[in-house]
Amino acid sequence: MPKVKKHRVGFAVDMTPLVDVTFLLLTFFMFTAKFKSESENEQKFQIKRPQASADTSKLPDKNLAVIKVAIDTVANDTAYYYAILNETDRQSVYQKMNFTSEMMLKSQVKANIDDLDKLILQTRVANYKTSFAIECDRRIRYKWIEDLMDVMRKRNATIFKFVTEKKSGGS
Amino acid sequence: MAGGGGGMEVPQRVKRGSKAHKRKKKKRLGFRLDMTPLVDVAFLLLTFFMYTTSMITPQIMEMTIPKDIDVDVQVDENKLFTLQIRNDGKVYYNIAKDDPVVIDTANLRQKAVELNLLGKAKNELITAFKADTEAPFGMVVAVLDILNQAEGEITLQLSKEGVKRKRKFAIVKMEPEDQAKLRGL
Numbered sequence: 232m233p234k235v236k237k238h239r240v241g242f243a244v245d246m247t248p249l250v251d252v253t254f255l256l257l258t259f260f261m262f263t264a265k266f267k268s269e270s271e272n273e274q275k276f277q278i279k280r281p282q283a284s285a286d287t288s289k290l291p292d293k294n295l296a297v298i299k300v301a302i303d304t305v306a307n308d309t310a311y312y313y314a315i316l317n318e319t320d321r322q323s324v325y326q327k328m329n330f331t332s333e334m335m336l337k338s339q340v341k342a343n344i345d346d347l348d349k350l351i352l353q354t355r356v357a358n359y360k361t362s363f364a365i366e367c368d369r370r371i372r373y374k375w376i377e378d379l380m381d382v383m384r385k386r387n388a389t390i391f392k393f394v395t396e397k398k399s400g401g402s
Numbered sequence: 403m404a405g406g407g408g409g410m411e412v413p414q415r416v417k418r419g420s421k422a423h424k425r426k427k428k429k430r431l432g433f434r435l436d437m438t439p440l441v442d443v444a445f446l447l448l449t450f451f452m453y454t455t456s457m458i459t460p461q462i463m464e465m466t467i468p469k470d471i472d473v474d475v476q477v478d479e480n481k482l483f484t485l486q487i488r489n490d491g492k493v494y495y496n497i498a499k500d501d502p503v504v505i506d507t508a509n510l511r512q513k514a515v516e517l518n519l520l521g522k523a524k525n526e527l528i529t530a531f532k533a534d535t536e537a538p539f540g541m542v543v544a545v546l547d548i549l550n551q552a553e554g555e556i557t558l559q560l561s562k563e564g565v566k567r568k569r570k571f572a573i574v575k576m577e578p579e580d581q582a583k584l585r586g587l
Contacts, residue, residue, distance in 0.1 A: 246437045246438075246441060247437075249441065250437060250440065250441055250444065253441065253444045253445060253448055254444055256448055256452075257444055257447055257448045257451065260448065260451030260452055260455055261447075261451055263455060264451055264454060264455045265455075265459075279540075280460060281539060281540040281542075281543035281544065282540065282543070282544065283461070283463055283543055283544070283546075283547040284547055284551060285461075286461045286462070286463070287461075288461060288462050288464070289459070289460075289461060289462065290460055290461075290462055300539075364462065366460075367539050368539065369538060369539055369540025369543070370538055370539070370540065371538070371539045372535060372536050372537065372538065372539070373487075373533045373534065373535055373536070373537045373538070373539055373542055374535035374536070375539070376539055376542070377533075377535060377575065380467055380573070383467070384467055384468070384469065384470050385470055387469060387470075389466060389467045389468065389469055390464070390465070390466050391465050391467075392462040392463065392464055392465065393462065393463040393465055393543060393546075394460050394461075394462055395460070395461055395462065395463050395543060395547075396460060396461065397459075397461060
């Protein structure tokens with residue numbers, strides 16, 4: 232006798248654990264996500280930070296001025312960029328620099344070494360507590376840093392930070 | 403529907419009553435919610451956040467450079483440990499006025515510890531660091547990082563002996579003759 236074939240009418244899977252885990256992960260990623268800052272959004276380059284061994288010290292998020300040395304991917308040209316995180320400090324520094332109204336809106340400005348000299352001086356005048364960070368691409372020639380350090384020494388900004396990245400693999 | 407008219411009320415009541423008797427009372431056993439759209443959206447957001455989050459957070463390396471001074475500082479050359487980076491990223495070292503010798507970055511830490519602890523100039527060694535203007539910045543940071551690591555080890559060793567560590571380190575500008583000499587090696 233042939234068996235009577237049961238007709239399958241689909242089946243239901245209990246999705247509850249799946250949803251639980253998904254939402255758990257979702258909340259985790261949502262809380263850990265850090266969005267790009269305003270100045271990073273404007274820039275046309277990406278900095279490959281130099282690698283160093285693991286360190287727990289992090290960049291301060293107050294009273295910080297970042298000097299970036301990067302290779303512009305479009306123009307293929309190395310340049311200094313200057314960004315002050317604090318809005319009020321930034322405005323007062325820009326005013327002292329006699330920037331155009333268009334420049335005033337930018338959170339990050341491209342600068343040559345002479346501009347940088349003035350910018351660092353004005354930043355220190357505006358807020359003496361400002362700490363400086365140098366974010367430089369690891370492929371850039373040391374000359375750029377040497378010149379920059381000369382300027383910083385001249386302006387008495389002798390304590391600064393190099394922005395690095397945790398070395399992948401190894402100690 | 404409530405204001406259907408007075409005349410209708412009586413038969414309606416009768417009808418309702420009779421129907422209630424006929425109807426089987428359904429027992430509620432919870433309900434099913436279609437979770438598919440919810441899961442869709444959740445996964446979409448999850449993948450978005452997973453792709454946009456970068457797990458590498460920047461860290462920092464503290465630097466202190468000496469203030470601008472006009473006075474030349476005299477140093478004992480015998481206690482001088484010079485570390486140089488050539489334009490191709492190779493690291494050279496020499497003690498006092500010896501000729502620079504190439505050193506692999508993997509051995510550099512050990513060497514720095516040895517020289518600071520076992521050499522004649524124990525705890526008095528002055529480290530001078532020079533980098534060629536053409537050397538990649540990544541290499542400079544790598545060497546500084548190794549020296550920092552060595553420093554931790556030296557301080558630990560010395561503290562076991564009850565000696566306070568005095569770090570003497572300076573980033574020095576590479577003179578053109580040094581540069582030419584290194585490139586010729």
